[in-house]
Amino acid sequence: MSYSPQELEVLIKQGKFTLVEQEIIYFIENASDKSNYIKLNVPAGMHSDNKDAYEVECNSIVAAYASLIVQMFCNAKYAPSKILLDTFLTHKVVLELLFSLSAWKTTDALIEKLNMLELLKFKKFQFTKKRMYQLHGFLALYCVGSKYRLPWKQLFHIAPELTLIAYQSMLIHGVSLVDKDRNRGFEALLHAAEGLPIIEIKNPEQAKALAHPYFYCSYTTSKNKYEIKKWVAKVLNHNAKRWLERDLYEFSASCDSRPISENPTIGVVLERYTKTHAMYRCYNARLAELSKEYKLVAIIERGEAQDADLSVFDHIEVFEPNEDINSIGCRIRDLEPDIMLYPSVGMSWWGMFLANIRFAPVQAMLGGHPSSSYSDAMDYFIFPGDNLDLDDIQKFTSEKAVVIDNLGIIKQAAVKHDTLTNEMIEDFSKRQPDKEVFTVGVNGVIQKVNATLISVCKEIEIQTTRPIKFIFFSQHKPYSLGFMATKAQLNRYIKNFELVSYAEYVDYLATLSRCELLLPTIPFGGSNSNIDAMIVKRPKLFIEGSGELYTRTDGFDWLQVDMYHTLCCKGTDELLRRAVEIIENQEVLASLQQEVNEKCSLDKVFFDPNLVTDSRGYSINPHVHKIIEIESSKLLEQDLMAS
Template identity: 30%
Template sequence: MTTASLEEQLQPLFDDIDAKLQNIESGVFIQQQDAEKTINQLALLVNECQNKPYASLMQLNIQGTTELCTRFATLYVNVLTDLKHTLSLNSLLVLTKQKRFMSHVFEVSGYGNSRAVLKLLLNKAHERKAKQLTDNPALVRALLLASVGDLDPADLVELTLESTETSALLAIGLLLDRLPLTVTGDAGRTFLLEEYNPYSALRPLDQYRALISNIWMLCSYSTSPKKHEIKKHLNQWFKRVHKAKGIQAKPAGSVRHAGNIDNKPVMVVIAETFKSVHAMYRWYAPMIKRLKRDYYLVMVSMKADVDDQSIGLFDEFIEVPEEEMNLQPVLNQCTPDIAWFMSVGMRSWGISLANLRWAALQAMSFGHPASSFSSEMDLAFVTTRVFGGPGVVNENMLILESEIGNVAEAHKDLKLPPPPVLDDAVVSIAVPCNTMKINLGFITALKEIERLSAKPIRFTFFPNEYGVGHLSTEKRLRSFFPTAVVARRTGYEAYLNMLNQHHLALSPFPFGNATSTIDCMVLGLPVISLIGAEPHSRSDYDILASLGLAEYCVADSVENYVHGVVRYINEPGLLEELRAMVASKQFMDLHQQHENEFSDEMCKALNWAYANQNEVRGPRGLVIEAQGRWK
């Protein structure tokens, strides 16, 4: 389909957004309406523009999108430079929720960025020093507009001089930036994560839920050594919500399940996302099928995040209400013996539930591979290769000895692309990872690979962005790599076809890949990764080592990562040998297996932990090995 035909197809969407923008513009520029009304009108339109079908238009690099983004940016300029109007706390919250969109439209618009407006506001802010941040409206607006990399250290320090609801919201807004690719941005994010904790000032109100959950998960992608510490403070906010709402579990064993005719122990499986087409299903379905032999399995999820096939794996399904912070109806329907969280961090209700004591034994897997830092989480399942040493994660660790390489199920009826015909004059390198995993250190390594390569390199990034966020991400990445391809989100088979057209794939660091590495193995595409200490820095290694590829594909330092990739590119025949070796592993033969040792061992380990709760619920940070226990 050509760009012209796409424009014609999306013309009705453009006309609709155009009409709604005109309505807001009329109120602002003709009727001189107050900023509060404008902010709330923008919020409704922004929400539409970030979802289908409007996001399909907003992600296209065409004149119409640039025009719409410029008009959005102009409205934000009007709101933020109107210093006569005092922003209410509600307006501050609504604008913080729009923060990422605001940043994107400025970058994509005719303005190019928000620097000129930000400089204007900061100059005004510095004219008038105030005891309280809220008494300096220009500084509040500047912090609302700025990305974390736009600010001088002095402005960040001024933010951190108080701990109020206003300062907490402004800090959250700065931490929402998923791609801070500057030295000041990286340093600013580290400073906010490690040195500042205003979150006790946030009242336990539902309207803060999405923002707090967002930075709870986003902190994992930082390069800061103490990046997870913020979770301790955010977890306390969820506990305050529980107290305010009177949410508590019913007495153990007080709920009976009519379907549990064999009187098995009851296990709830917390599924933050588990549709049968999702990567989480591919990883965890084999484990659930095995656990069902020993447990009465109850899945807890929101209806929109599951489907009939995934629900069918369980004995019972409990739906999380749309008002997802109201967990009492869920707790009333089950009093489990074990609660197993396949992940923690992908949904607000999942983080909230992880901070409740619902079952005698509460365990997690690294579906989102980072520690929860919850006082209510007893155990985490870790393989011997993912285990990076004591003290790396907060939970006690059950160390599983089995291989994980063949755990993920293959997509049903998957049509693999034919072997590619590659142009060896240019080295095509895929970077298949979410935007959040890309950081300045990783970009610097890619630039060094490009500099040292004897051949031209073309990077293809797969950031999984949608709407105007895709265009913003494309602009940032192309500022470093002008010839790079930044692929749009697409269906799985189309993604595999694109991925297949590369000589090599690179995994990001410190937050590496798992499912993307499996995808590369399916195609016989070599992946180079960097091993670290945390689970998310070892998932590539776990997969590659299970196939005997660690020696060839896993680096132990950034220097070795760079020089290893360059050696494969520059030494004649070496990359071809690596590609042949990866293809020879015949990963799809393993990938089709439905029974595996890992699922068997996980079930045995869980049975042992359930029978030995006094041992596993001890002080945090215990390392519990298989020998003498479940093996």
């Protein structure tokens, strides 16, 4: 940065807006890496080891830039350039975080001051070039936390390209949803997808950001949140012919009629598979079992493959991070898979794209992200174990649910990370709690934490007589924009908390072991966080679910160590009551801790293939057999009808 905020304020008064715009654009773009990290020019003598002073300096600079934006837009002589408006549109998360950390909280006051809400009265004027410029400015400033709701359907008809950029940029979910206004705003954006037109998108690059709402919508409590997934799937399907090269599109269209070979090849799409990730920890044992009967081909991005154990695969197809969907698609076509298997759908832009294109006669998914893909190209949803009733779960998925009776309860089959020793685990479980304060942890990442859970935490503080401290876990770096904004939002609701920035796995477990009680993320649980609770032997309450698959996964995990009924709560009211009881009553806590110590033994928590005598609870082989039988009978029926 060439100028300080104070110098930029002087430049605004002098009318040197181009210089100020350049500095604001530089600031926003440099705050926009994966962790929303702010690269600040720290004053001489100011060091990050002086944490409190450094954080104050960071906050003051952020607030100053929000103020500069307001001052410049309110200057009667200023007309924002297209490049600045485009920067705001494509870096909406940064703008949202900037204002959330300032005294303004949102951009609403600025929008009102500029009388921009008049633009929403569509019948009053035609959208001339001047009006389109004004709409560009309005959409550039509008943020998720706004109290105003936009008519997105009409906006998509008036200015589809501009509206798509604004809409998907706000749905990136880099802003924590612990704040009620932002939680409501985000959910309103998800609801708006119902009835949106199926738009034309020139190239797939413009649609990559749709992967964010396609995935993150699951973390909200809204009943209609999956309208966005349905809309995104329709948009991808509609534009596939435009995006795919002709021969690849024709191959995809012909896959339905191709029979499954006698020795099937299964292409396994690995969006995430590093050794610490839930996809590896929960699915490697299942895929190892599957590899005993079928040829497995891993399809994985190079960055993900570098720290992945891919030993169960017969072939590994690695593509580069910058490869486009046609290049990746041609790689898969040349593999000639009989079945495409997706442990998860939506954890990456390319995974979302591939799941909405047909590359094999049969395509199936697992519950790595436990929600339907809503893709016309996805045929089956595989559910291991026999915990679920077919008629019950089928209504929550657009794919045909594959459930097999008499397999026994679903088994986690979790793999122990190779940096984790038994000595470490024993040390974690024996750590003594802080005698001065009762520590409660929420060990899902902060993206999964919404206003509903924060309300429960706030009530726990009110209803308990003991000093309470909450620990939350952020994916952001310390002193980053995302980290500071989340901390500021938590400060509005929780009196005493610690926000822990991203750490290595063992360090994270060490922090987790400081807690005496763990709370779930709701409504979306997490297998990794449950396994981590078992590793450090800390009781973690959860809410019993009977709806979408994601409401049930916590229960599956605790059922396998016979603690389902001990930790299960019927809803948020019981979760609050149980948490307060455990905190207030030492005998209740001691009894609960003893049960966790006894039941969360390593042989139950981790999968050891040498000790397995019955694979039915975790194996997906029977499900693949059933799918092949169904598809074979379909082809036989078609042949009979043809003859």
